Amino acid sequence: MATIDFFKYQGAGNDFVIVRPEFNKAVKDKTALIERLCDRRFGIGADGLILWEKGQEEGEDFQMVYYNSDGRESTLCGNGGRCIAAFAFQVQELPQSMQFTAIDGPHQAEVEEQSPGNYWVRLQMPDVKEVKTTNKGMWMDTGSPHHVEFVKNLATYPVEDRGREIRNSYGTAGSNVNFIEFDAQGELGIRTYERGVEGETLACGTGVTAAALAAYQQGLTAKNKIGLQAQGGKLQVEFEPHEGGFKNVWLSGPAKFVFKGTIDLEKP
Numbered sequence: 001m002a003t004i005d006f007f008k009y010q011g012a013g014n015d016f017v018i019v020r021p022e023f024n025k026a027v028k029d030k031t032a033l034i035e036r037l038c039d040r041r042f043g044i045g046a047d048g049l050i051l052w053e054k055g056q057e058e059g060e061d062f063q064m065v066y067y068n069s070d071g072r073e074s075t076l077c078g079n080g081g082r083c084i085a086a087f088a089f090q091v092q093e094l095p096q097s098m099q100f101t102a103i104d105g106p107h108q109a110e111v112e113e114q115s116p117g118n119y120w121v122r123l124q125m126p127d128v129k130e131v132k133t134t135n136k137g138m139w140m141d142t143g144s145p146h147h148v149e150f151v152k153n154l155a156t157y158p159v160e161d162r163g164r165e166i167r168n169s170y171g172t173a174g175s176n177v178n179f180i181e182f183d184a185q186g187e188l189g190i191r192t193y194e195r196g197v198e199g200e201t202l203a204c205g206t207g208v209t210a211a212a213l214a215a216y217q218q219g220l221t222a223k224n225k226i227g228l229q230a231q232g233g234k235l236q237v238e239f240e241p242h243e244g245g246f247k248n249v250w251l252s253g254p255a256k257f258v259f260k261g262t263i264d265l266e267k268p
């Protein structure tokens with residue numbers, strides 16, 4: 001019986017399987033297996049799966065490999081980056097401040113332990129070179145591709161149908177899709193249709209980042225530190241406008257250990 005040990009973390013309801021590193025070889029690039037592990041009925045259940053791999057370079061504490069729940073490796077996962085940093089602190093006993101490499105390059109992360117298993121993690125996001133404005137809305141790359149548009153009545157908006165339509169309108173690579181609305185208290189609400197999950201997730205870190213930058217770009221807020229309310233919790237984005245884009249972009253929010261376990265890979 002071939003089994004693997006894993007850890008389950010979630011960041012504002014965006015949830016991930018993190019494989020115990022000794023078992024990485026049994027999972028790496030195994031699309032069908034990763035899809036099965038992320039399946040919410042036949043597997044563990046998650047929006048994505050993350051491998052923690054030892055750092056190779058000087059000053060690189062580890063590398064992060066990210067797969068969406070469709071089993072395919074993808075671009076940067078902001079909430080996944082915050083959760084793998086919490087894992088590195090809690091399980092690999094790294095110091096609070098760490099540096100890791102994801103598919104888009106190096107990331108600084110700062111982990112604050114609120115109680116065992118409950119963390120507030122700040123993650124440095126890549127600079128954003130450009131925000132494209134089209135008649136459909138705004139588009140930018142915050143480590144993953146994101147379409148952002150303002151809507152009315154976000155709570156009842158048809159996120160699945162409209163999200164799928166827009167996701168597929170961005171050529172073969174597609175895009176994640178974010179619907180945002182300021183509420184009566186002036187707080188920015190967000191709902192996201194995620195590429196590679198092919199459905200709405202309760203939060204999306206690179207999406208929340210894109211939404212904050214889009215709101216600033218549209219002149220709808222003068223603040224460069226914005227809290228956003230996602231379905232699964234609150235996240236915060238800080239940034240500095242720079243040459244038509246943004247630099248010094250940080251995503252922060254909760255990252256929680258949920259459970260750990262062992263799963264038999266041969267299960268039907």
Ligand SMILES: N[C@H](CCC[C@H](N)C(=O)O)C(=O)O
Pocket residue numbers: 014047068074075076077078079080144145176194195196197203204205206207
């Ligand atoms: N689904 C995204 C990657 C994960 C993004 C999201 N979970 C986040 O927290 O940034 C994509 O394929 O572009």
